[in-house]
Amino acid sequence: MSLSLLPDAVRREPRAAVFGDDAPWRTGELVRVGVVSTAGLIGVAVAWYGASAQADWPDTLPWASLGAAAVTVAMLGLVAWLMAALRRVRSLRREVMPWLEAAVSTPSSSATVRTAPDADFVTVGGMTRFHQPGCPLVTGKPVRPLTIEEARTSALEPCGVCGP
């Protein structure tokens, strides 16, 4: 899914510097990845120590094999880290896509525009946001026109879909 077409309001959400609620990982996954990668790096250190103590090269080969296996384990930890995030992103995407498709596929009609031809923005009674006149979320609804000034001074928030 390309996110480049998302409204600016969504892309501008501030990025926190810490994990916690602002990342797709849980603490358990973080700990697991840390343990696996550290174990792999310790294995590489042991392999290096063992290989350094050998005088003949055939004797160093088992240690080199251990090193290769250990670095593979450490990299598997990194792969697990990425897979955990990918799983969470896919799950969230599956949750959001039906809503997004429903919002976008609402047939647009010129009825709304005809209702408020000179309006800068529109809103509907009971809504907490104001919209562009052609926004699919207000299509077919009894819209109330708003000027830029009215929209700015009112308590209404801008729609995140049409981005007025």
Added chain:
Amino acid sequence: MGGFLSWLRVQWDRTAAVAAGVIGLLVLVLGWVGVSGTPHIAEQLPYFISGGLIGLFFLAMAVALWLSADLRDEWRELRALRTMLAGTDTDQATSTGSAR
């Protein structure tokens, strides 16, 4: 300067990815220097393990951190989109209710 430090703090994962990439390349070069400095295979293999394998791990870590930063951003955008659409859904329900 403050803005750059703030960017580094917020984009810590991308900063760490660049740092890991630089460290990985450095370790690989040091390993190569060590291996090329001796004709004996028994002396070369420890350099292969310490320089080659650890350098490779750091490069893999750089890639993983950069990809995870992208995934984290996508997750945040999707979460914001979900919050926004949930708000719109509430709006629509409210307006439908008031029209009845």
